[in-house]
Amino acid sequence: MMRATAMLLFLASVANAECPNACSGHGTCGKDDVCECYQNWQSGDEAGGDCSDRTCPYDIAWADLPSGNNVAHAYQECSGRGLCDRKTGECDCFDGYTGAACKRTTCPNDCSGHGTCEFIADVHPTTDNGVKVLVTHDLLGKVWDAEKSRMCVCDGKYTDVDCSRKMCPKGNDPLDDCGQGATTKYDNPALKQVQLVCLYGDSAAANEEFAIKYLDYYGGEYTTSALPISADADTIIDALLSLPDHAIELVDASAVGGTDPGDGTAYCGPSENDDGYGWLVTFAGHQTTGKQHTLELLTDECLDGCQPLSKGTASDPQVSISQAAETNMYECSRRGKCDYDAGVCECFEGFTDEDCSVQSSLA
Numbered sequence: 348m349m350r351a352t353a354m355l356l357f358l359a360s361v362a363n364a365e366c367p368n369a370c371s372g373h374g375t376c377g378k379d380d381v382c383e384c385y386q387n388w389q390s391g392d393e394a395g396g397d398c399s400d401r402t403c404p405y406d407i408a409w410a411d412l413p414s415g416n417n418v419a420h421a422y423q424e425c426s427g428r429g430l431c432d433r434k435t436g437e438c439d440c441f442d443g444y445t446g447a448a449c450k451r452t453t454c455p456n457d458c459s460g461h462g463t464c465e466f467i468a469d470v471h472p473t474t475d476n477g478v479k480v481l482v483t484h485d486l487l488g489k490v491w492d493a494e495k496s497r498m499c500v501c502d503g504k505y506t507d508v509d510c511s512r513k514m515c516p517k518g519n520d521p522l523d524d525c526g527q528g529a530t531t532k533y534d535n536p537a538l539k540q541v542q543l544v545c546l547y548g549d550s551a552a553a554n555e556e557f558a559i560k561y562l563d564y565y566g567g568e569y570t571t572s573a574l575p576i577s578a579d580a581d582t583i584i585d586a587l588l589s590l591p592d593h594a595i596e597l598v599d600a601s602a603v604g605g606t607d608p609g610d611g612t613a614y615c616g617p618s619e620n621d622d623g624y625g626w627l628v629t630f631a632g633h634q635t636t637g638k639q640h641t642l643e644l645l646t647d648e649c650l651d652g653c654q655p656l657s658k659g660t661a662s663d664p665q666v667s668i669s670q671a672a673e674t675n676m677y678e679c680s681r682r683g684k685c686d687y688d689a690g691v692c693e694c695f696e697g698f699t700d701e702d703c704s705v706q707s708s709l710a
Contacts, residue, residue: 367397374398387436401436403429406448407495420491425449454499455509462501462510468493470500503567504690513690517564518680518704519636540639540672543603544583545615545625546576546646546662555660559586560643561594564676569594570645573657576624583626597632613669624662627669633704637676641666680704 366376374384382390382398390396408423424431425438429449432439440449454464467490501510546557556573563569571586578586580600587598603614603625615625630639644666648659679685683694683703694703 368399371397371399391433400433401431403431403436403438404448406446406450407491409444409492409495451495452497454497456511458499458501459505459509459511461505462499464497465500466494467496467498470498501566503563504565506566512687514565515679515685515687515690515692516702517676517678518633518700518702519674520677520681521698521704521706522682523675538673539629539631539670540637540668541627541629541670542639542642543613543615543625543667543669544628544642544644545623545665546644546660547615547623547665554658555662556657557660557662557664558645558649558655558657559583560645561587561590562640562643563594567592567594570655572655573649576660576662580626583628587628593634595630595632596634598635599629599631600626602626630672636672636674638672641668
């Protein structure tokens with residue numbers, strides 16, 4: 348009996364030994380002397396073999412053959428944009444791709460040191476009228492590469508796909524009379540943009556707060572400190588003029604309530620049973636000529652570790668253009684060429700100033 352048992356054990360060991368390289372210690376020898384490799388091990392491009400090679404990370408394929416109607420982008424080793432190093436289990440990504448599974452794109456020239464490389468799902472695009480819209484994953488639900496493709500988001504005053512070009516000053520074309528005569532383009536109130544800023548809420552919300560975000564022509568974002576929902580016009584003016592870098596050089600504001608003045612003047616509310624708090628904000632001065640980006644109202648609570656500190660408000664914010672600007676804002680005022688390395692305008696003959704907006708001689 349003992350001899351029979353020993354013979355069986357010997358035959359079993361011979362059978363196991365017949366799996367190639369004893370599965371390299373990375374698998375078990377199964378039926379028909381075929382290795383069943385442990386996770387992340389294989390042989391070459393096959394799941395079996397001697398389990399001597401590593402498997403590289405998988406992620407959604409950048410391109411593949413559809414497996415059905417609207418069924419594509421299955422998981423693929425190195426996302427189909429790199430070669431697997433079987434010795435290390437790491438992907439050697441093709442140019443333009445990076446990450447453990449080559450799952451994301453690189454940004455051109457690493458944004459030239461003047462921007463950040465962001466997933467398109469995290470970018471706030473700007474619509475035609477300048478309103479910045481928060482992109483949510485729901486809106487991008489059908490965009491399969493929303494968290495794979497990346498782009499440069501340039502620092503203020505830098506532009507181009509790799510943020511390599513420095514912006515030049517912008518200004519109003521001095522030969523564009525804007526329908527009112529060139530000499531009045533900065534002084535005539537009819538040529539300035541006016542925005543109606545409204546918050547709607549119960550009068551008991553008077554102690555709540557909000558902040559205003561301003562986006563300039565050069566990609567800069569500026570946010571005021573927290574303001575009371577019942578702020579007067581002077582408080583709004585001071586907050587906007589206090590933005591860093593003199594983002595707004597001149598602005599005016601007037602408070603508008605929830606009662607219709609009856610003369611066609613814009614006002615805030617009332618909206619159903621809510622009181623209206625609001626202001627007419629007039630952009631004036633050389634730096635803010637032309638159509639401005641719509642102001643954004645920040646109404647969420649912003650406490651410890653958040654800036655600007657604000658108690659927030661449940662009020663419904665609305666911003667609209669009460670009066671469109673008739674002036675314009677062109678690179679080098681359309682009267683010069685921009686040196687994108689230096690960010691300096693080279694004015695055409697007969698024009699001067701940093702943005703070429705002053706006519707120095709008559710034709």
